[in-house]
Amino acid sequence: MAGAELHVRAPEPGRLIPGTHRGRTIAAQARASTLVVGPSQSGKTTGLVVPALLEWQGPALSTSVKSDVVKDTHAARAARGEVRVFDPTDSTGLPSTPWSPLTASGSWEGARRTAARLLGVGEQGARSADETFWRPAGARFLAPLLLAAAHGDLSMREVLAWISTLAEEEPSELLYSCRAPGAKPALEALESVWEADPRFRSSLVQTVATALDAFQEPQIAAADIAGSRIGARWLLQGENTLYLISPADDQRRLRGLFAALLADIVAGAFASSTQTGRPIDPPLLLALDEVANIAPLPSLDEIASTGPGQGVQLLTVLQNVSQAADRWGRERAETILANHRARVFCTGIGDHATLEHLRATLGDEEVPRTSRTQQGILRAGSRTSSRDFRPLAPADRVRQMPAEQALLVYGRLASAWLNLRPWYRHPALKALADGAPAPTQRRARGRLTCPDFAAWRRRRGRRQPPHPDNQNNQKERSQ
Numbered sequence: 001m002a003g004a005e006l007h008v009r010a011p012e013p014g015r016l017i018p019g020t021h022r023g024r025t026i027a028a029q030a031r032a033s034t035l036v037v038g039p040s041q042s043g044k045t046t047g048l049v050v051p052a053l054l055e056w057q058g059p060a061l062s063t064s065v066k067s068d069v070v071k072d073t074h075a076a077r078a079a080r081g082e083v084r085v086f087d088p089t090d091s092t093g094l095p096s097t098p099w100s101p102l103t104a105s106g107s108w109e110g111a112r113r114t115a116a117r118l119l120g121v122g123e124q125g126a127r128s129a130d131e132t133f134w135r136p137a138g139a140r141f142l143a144p145l146l147l148a149a150a151h152g153d154l155s156m157r158e159v160l161a162w163i164s165t166l167a168e169e170e171p172s173e174l175l176y177s178c179r180a181p182g183a184k185p186a187l188e189a190l191e192s193v194w195e196a197d198p199r200f201r202s203s204l205v206q207t208v209a210t211a212l213d214a215f216q217e218p219q220i221a222a223a224d225i226a227g228s229r230i231g232a233r234w235l236l237q238g239e240n241t242l243y244l245i246s247p248a249d250d251q252r253r254l255r256g257l258f259a260a261l262l263a264d265i266v267a268g269a270f271a272s273s274t275q276t277g278r279p280i281d282p283p284l285l286l287a288l289d290e291v292a293n294i295a296p297l298p299s300l301d302e303i304a305s306t307g308p309g310q311g312v313q314l315l316t317v318l319q320n321v322s323q324a325a326d327r328w329g330r331e332r333a334e335t336i337l338a339n340h341r342a343r344v345f346c347t348g349i350g351d352h353a354t355l356e357h358l359r360a361t362l363g364d365e366e367v368p369r370t371s372r373t374q375q376g377i378l379r380a381g382s383r384t385s386s387r388d389f390r391p392l393a394p395a396d397r398v399r400q401m402p403a404e405q406a407l408l409v410y411g412r413l414a415s416a417w418l419n420l421r422p423w424y425r426h427p428a429l430k431a432l433a434d435g436a437p438a439p440t441q442r443r444a445r446g447r448l449t450c451p452d453f454a455a456w457r458r459r460r461g462r463r464q465p466p467h468p469d470n471q472n473n474q475k476e477r478s479q
C-alpha cells in the first residue's frame with residue numbers, strides 16, 4: 001500500500017485505526033470518515049467499533065443494537081469523562097438517561113427537523129406513496145405541535161393526546177403566545193390541517209400515530225424538556241460518551257426516536273463549530289454501529305463528507321451495500337460509500353451489490369501471461385506473451401478472507417489487506433477496556449507532574465531535617 005502518512009507508531013488524536021498492514025499500524029488521516037462493511041460475526045464491532053471508542057481522545061457517541069459495545073468500552077470511556085446511556089427499553093439493565101424530542105423542538109427549524117426524523121422522511125429507498133406524500137404531510141402536522149409543546153414545557157404524552165383528539169385550543173393558544181420565530185407559520189400550518197377534508201385528517205392522524213408508536217412506552221412519552229439530560233452541549237463539554245442502544249426487536253418502532261436524537265446531536269455539534277468558526281476540538285466521534293437499522297439519517301452522506309471539517313468524525317458500520325440501498329436508495333447509498341475516505345470490507349461478504357461495488361471501485365489489474373504451444377514431437381513449440389485482466393479484489397478472495405482480516409480501500413491509494421485488531425486479543429486495547437488510563441493520559445500526567453515533583457524533591461532535600469527514622473538508621477549504621 002502506498003501512503004506512508006497512514007503508518008503510525010501509536011494512536012494519534014483524531015485518527016481512527018482500521019488495523020495493521022505487514023505488522024505496521026495503519027491510521028486513517030485526521031478528518032477522514034471511515035466506513036466498515038461486513039456480515040454478521042465478521043469482526044466489525046470487536047475489531048473496529050470497540051477499539052475506536054477505547055482509543056478515541058475526545059467526546060464520542062455510540063449506537064448499538066446489543067450491549068456488547070457499552071459493556072466492553074464503558075470502563076475506558078468513564079476513565080476519560082462522563083458516560084450517559086440512552087436505552088429507553090431497558091435492554092441493558094443500565095440506568096437510562098431520559099431524552100425528549102421536545103428538547104430539540106424549541107425553534108421552528110428544530111421542530112420541523114425533529115418531526116421529519118420521527119416520521120422517517122427521506123428514509124426509504126423505495127419511493128412509495130407513504131414516503132413521498134403521507135410522511136412529509138404527517139411531519140408538517142407534527143412540527144407545530146412539537147413547537148407548541150416545547151414552548152409549554154410539556155411532554156410527548158400531551159402531543160399524542162392532541163393528535164388523537166385533533167385538539168385545537170391548547171396548541172393554538174401556546175403557539176399564539178410563543179415568541180419563537182416561526183410560531184406564526186407553525187400556527188398557520190396547524191390551521192390548514194384543521195380546515196382540511198376529514199378523510200385527509202384521519203389518514204394524517206393515522207400516519208403520525210403509527211410513526212409515534214414508540215411513545216406508547218410510558219417512560220419514553222413521559223420525558224419532558226426539564227428531565228432531558230442529553231444534548232450536544234453536554235456531550236462536547238469534555239471527553240464524554242453517549243451510548244444509544246436500541247435492541248433488534250424494537251428497531252422498527254424506535255428508529256424515528258433514535259434518528260431524531262442523533263440528528264439533534266449532530267445539529268448541535270455543527271452549530272457549535274459554526275459559532276466558533278473552527279472545527280470542534282477535540283473532534284466528536286460518531287461510532288454508528290448498525291446505523292441503517294438504528295438511526296438511518298437521510299443526511300448521512302453529507303455528514304460523512306462535511307462532518308470531519310467541522311470536527312465530527314464518522315465511523316459508520318453497515319452489513320452490506322444492499323442494506324444501505326434498501327434504506328437510502330441506490331444512488332444515495334453509493335454517495336454514502338463514496339463520502340467515506342476509508343472503507344474497510346470484512347470477511348464473508350456474499351452480498352452481490354457489495355462485491356459489485358468493490359469490482360467497480362477497484363477495477364481490474366493487468367497481469368502478464370505467457371503461454372506455450374507444443375507443435376509436435378521433436379519440433380520446437382512457440383511462446384507467446386499476452387496481458388490478462390483480473391479483478392483487483394476477486395469476489396472469492398473477499399468472501400474467503402481469513403477471520404480477522406479485512407480489505408482497506410482508502411481514497412486514491414492502492415487497496416491493502418489488513419489485520420483487524422479484535423480488542424480482546426490486543427494487550428493495549430484490553431488494558432484500556434479494563435479501565436487502565438490511556439497512554440496519552442499517562443503521558444499528560446507525567447508531563448505535568450514530573451518537573452514539579454523533581455523540584456519538590458530538591459527543595460525538600462535542602463530544607464527539611466532528616467527524618468527521625470533515618471537519623472536512627474544512620475545512628476545504627478554508625479554504631
Ligand SMILES: Nc1ncnc2c1ncn2[C@@H]1O[C@H](COP(=O)(O)OP(=O)(O)OP(=O)(O)O)[C@@H](O)[C@H]1O
Pocket residue numbers: 038039040041042043044045046047068424
Ligand atoms: N470477548 C471475546 N472473546 C473472544 N471472542 C469474541 C469476544 N467477543 C466477540 N468474540 C467473537 O468475535 C467474532 C466477531 O464478533 P463481532 O461482534 O465483532 O462481529 P460483528 O461483525 O460485529 O457481528 P454482528 O453484525 O453480529 O454484530 C465473533 O465470532 C465473536 O464470537
Ligand SMILES: [Mg+2]
Pocket residue numbers: 044045046289
Ligand atoms: Mg456488531
